[in-house]
Amino acid sequence: MSEAGRIYGINGPVVYVKGDIGFKMSEMVYVGPEKLVGEVISLDKNAATVQVFEDTTGIRPGDQAEASGYPFSVSLAPGILHNIFDGIERPLEQIAAQSGKFIRRGTQVDSLDFQKRWETHIAVAAGEQIKPGDVIARVPETAAITHRCMVPPGVQGVVEKTVCDGSYTIDEPLVTVRQENGDLRELSMMQQWPIRVPRPVSLRYPASRPLITGQRILDTMFPIAKGGTACIPGGFGTGKTMTQHQIAKWSDADIIIYIGCGERGNEMTQVLEEFSKLVDPRNGNPLMYRTVLIANTSNMPVAAREASIYTGLTLAEYYRDMGYDVAVMADSTSRWAEALRELSGRLEEMPAEEGFPAYLASRLSAFYERAGTMMNLNGTEGSVSIIGAVSPQGGDFSEPVTQNTKRFVRCFWGLDKSLAYSRHFPAIHWLTSYSEYLKDLAPWYGEHVSMEFVDHRNRIMALLNQESGLMEIVKLIGSDVLPDDQKLILEIARVIRLGFLQQNAFHKDDTIFEAVISMKYDVPNDRLKMFDEYRKAVDDFYRKIIEKNG
Numbered sequence: 001m002s003e004a005g006r007i008y009g010i011n012g013p014v015v016y017v018k019g020d021i022g023f024k025m026s027e028m029v030y031v032g033p034e035k036l037v038g039e040v041i042s043l044d045k046n047a048a049t050v051q052v053f054e055d056t057t058g059i060r061p062g063d064q065a066e067a068s069g070y071p072f073s074v075s076l077a078p079g080i081l082h083n084i085f086d087g088i089e090r091p092l093e094q095i096a097a098q099s100g101k102f103i104r105r106g107t108q109v110d111s112l113d114f115q116k117r118w119e120t121h122i123a124v125a126a127g128e129q130i131k132p133g134d135v136i137a138r139v140p141e142t143a144a145i146t147h148r149c150m151v152p153p154g155v156q157g158v159v160e161k162t163v164c165d166g167s168y169t170i171d172e173p174l175v176t177v178r179q180e181n182g183d184l185r186e187l188s189m190m191q192q193w194p195i196r197v198p199r200p201v202s203l204r205y206p207a208s209r210p211l212i213t214g215q216r217i218l219d220t221m222f223p224i225a226k227g228g229t230a231c232i233p234g235g236f237g238t239g240k241t242m243t244q245h246q247i248a249k250w251s252d253a254d255i256i257i258y259i260g261c262g263e264r265g266n267e268m269t270q271v272l273e274e275f276s277k278l279v280d281p282r283n284g285n286p287l288m289y290r291t292v293l294i295a296n297t298s299n300m301p302v303a304a305r306e307a308s309i310y311t312g313l314t315l316a317e318y319y320r321d322m323g324y325d326v327a328v329m330a331d332s333t334s335r336w337a338e339a340l341r342e343l344s345g346r347l348e349e350m351p352a353e354e355g356f357p358a359y360l361a362s363r364l365s366a367f368y369e370r371a372g373t374m375m376n377l378n379g380t381e382g383s384v385s386i387i388g389a390v391s392p393q394g395g396d397f398s399e400p401v402t403q404n405t406k407r408f409v410r411c412f413w414g415l416d417k418s419l420a421y422s423r424h425f426p427a428i429h430w431l432t433s434y435s436e437y438l439k440d441l442a443p444w445y446g447e448h449v450s451m452e453f454v455d456h457r458n459r460i461m462a463l464l465n466q467e468s469g470l471m472e473i474v475k476l477i478g479s480d481v482l483p484d485d486q487k488l489i490l491e492i493a494r495v496i497r498l499g500f501l502q503q504n505a506f507h508k509d510d511t512i513f514e515a516v517i518s519m520k521y522d523v524p525n526d527r528l529k530m531f532d533e534y535r536k537a538v539d540d541f542y543r544k545i546i547e548k549n550g
């Protein structure tokens, strides 16, 4: 603890501190006698503004705010997976053990378990040259994932000595490095990283592989690339959460980071209950073995909600650095934007559209920019894919969060109220949705599904478009007057919609990996034949995935 300043003003989660106290921007600060965790968000010569990640009730002018000396960071080490954190990486289980079911303020718990011993395999030897990103030890973190402990960015040199393979805690020194300036530095499994700074990489690759979601409409009509970005905008109850759960459960990402951001507490409880029971379709282990949940429900402090997105992203990037494909779900980015708006209001910043701060767009773009397939510093390839739910009020897509999000994501999976009301799930509307990855992924689909895949996909989209045009006429004068050819288009489109695009998340077979159509159709027709081939190709492809996963 270096220095302390005096609080002279408090406005909700925003606290003003007086004096030339040597605070730095984004530094972590402990506020008041309970040492509530906060972060410096604005500075001038004799004063600092701090956002506090906990409820500030009872804090008074005159109380102290202490500097921590380092930026607001998360701890990265084995023990992250299979865990449930709040927005600032405090494990909820430990908080509950310390303060009961209702989180007490100022509860100080370690992010990770410092007592637990991990079976460690050292991956470097004395005399070896090491640089940032190099793997120094391998730790089986869960039955599903091996944790690769890496040299943190900024450390470089020659290994002086190492410990033997064995079991160690996360902060015990494993490797001693003589750095280029001659200093010795001890490396343990753990490193710290400031949440607002993207972790460094060597190279960004263009999109080339799809993230297989197991949802037919997404995988075949509007695919997202590994390392890609997508948003799921939709009005109340149209299926945003459900779609994200489905992707979290069934996608072929190695690691899932699920950020419940400002949504209802009962929804989060449902996630916790459901996920803990889920079995990984790949290997029969619990799905939680490769999942991290970050819970910041609507009744938790807004500043922590603002931070939760960055906490999640930093954890995702850390696993990407190990060479894993990580998928981040954020439900919902609108609640996050509302947290920005509330904080900005408290800071008396000039509001822009609908009261959101003028920097809403740059924050959103910085968030989605952290996605990508990268060549990591250690030469491995890993990816972070981001899928953000957007909940526009009244389902009106013209509001600022949806519009700005649309500028930065390349997949738009628009949920439609009328589809949801007519129980067509997932209610992703094929006419409003799009994926800009289709072209990048076409070679992959050609190789792994079928050569005609993209062509068939486009023809199916054309049929659905024709159907929507014909439906206008049908609405006016009925379908009887249509020529047979057009009637057939309507019939085929119906088969595609009801038999292929609909997918019931609650049905044990339909929920995943079955591109089979339950409807009967026996009209001989080349369009139907084309659709049949397409469907069979998708079916074969899903089957291959099932076989590969045992």
Ligand SMILES: Nc1ncnc2c1ncn2[C@@H]1O[C@H](COP(=O)(O)OP(=O)(O)OP(=O)(O)O)[C@@H](O)[C@H]1O
Pocket (backbone or CB within 6 Å): 234, 235, 236, 237, 238, 239, 240, 241, 242, 243, 391, 425, 426, 427, 503, 504, 505, 506
């Ligand atoms: N793929 C699906 N299969 C079956 N039912 C679905 C599917 N998607 C959504 N539903 C139904 O829609 C309901 C609402 O979905 P969900 O809770 O995901 O909506 P939401 O958009 O997250 O709502 P909110 O705005 O309240 O957060 C679900 O409880 C479920 O009954």
Ligand SMILES: [Mg+2]
Pocket (backbone or CB within 6 Å): 240, 241, 242, 263, 267, 331
């Ligand atoms: Mg929801």
